[in-house]
Amino acid sequence: MERKFRTIDLVYAGMFAALMAVGANLTSWLPFLQVAGVPLSMAPFFAVLAGLLLGSRLAAVSMLVYALIGAAGAPVFAGFSAGFAVLFGNTGGFIISYILAAYTAGKIIETSRKPKLPMFMAAGMAGILVIYLFGTTYMYAFVNYAAGAKMSYLAAWQIMTWFAVKDIVFTAMAAMIAPRLYQQVKKGTGQFRQNAA
Numbered sequence: 001m002e003r004k005f006r007t008i009d010l011v012y013a014g015m016f017a018a019l020m021a022v023g024a025n026l027t028s029w030l031p032f033l034q035v036a037g038v039p040l041s042m043a044p045f046f047a048v049l050a051g052l053l054l055g056s057r058l059a060a061v062s063m064l065v066y067a068l069i070g071a072a073g074a075p076v077f078a079g080f081s082a083g084f085a086v087l088f089g090n091t092g093g094f095i096i097s098y099i100l101a102a103y104t105a106g107k108i109i110e111t112s113r114k115p116k117l118p119m120f121m122a123a124g125m126a127g128i129l130v131i132y133l134f135g136t137t138y139m140y141a142f143v144n145y146a147a148g149a150k151m152s153y154l155a156a157w158q159i160m161t162w163f164a165v166k167d168i169v170f171t172a173m174a175a176m177i178a179p180r181l182y183q184q185v186k187k188g189t190g191q192f193r194q195n196a197a
Helices: 006-026 042-055 056-071 090-107 116-144 152-161 161-189
Strands: none
Touching: 006 042, 006 056, 042 056, 042 090, 042 116, 042 161, 056 090, 090 116, 090 161, 116 152, 152 161
């Protein structure tokens, strides 16, 4: 039976939605945070970290809240953009993928009573894989079928290479810090161990 969300759960969900807004716009505030011209967005980092710490349901809700806030007009997407046009534009698949990635990472962590670093690492990498599979495929489909341009699927992945390297590194960092935070967050949310009976 699914547990109802408590006040502390909603606080955590709101906190991660806010962290997503900050992470998506780091280079808007600090334009020097780029490597080889690639902006160091922390949005994938926080999406995966939400899954590692909050569990599948609450993490997915926090990412859904972020997406809905941006779609409703709050400038929380990259470059302080907002609206359904962004959500359904060429990079909108990445915003949607954060929900799926957070859920996936959280679901993997929930399979163990006492997850260790290797499981956090595997869950984090599974989450980032979901982001890139969904986001890149969505971008490819948008360019070819909605924008009326031409791009090969290989070219779409080549464009994302630099971003992927950065996000894999940040995901490894998230997996390394998650075990220290996991137990405290788990005690607060009560969203874990739904499958432990």
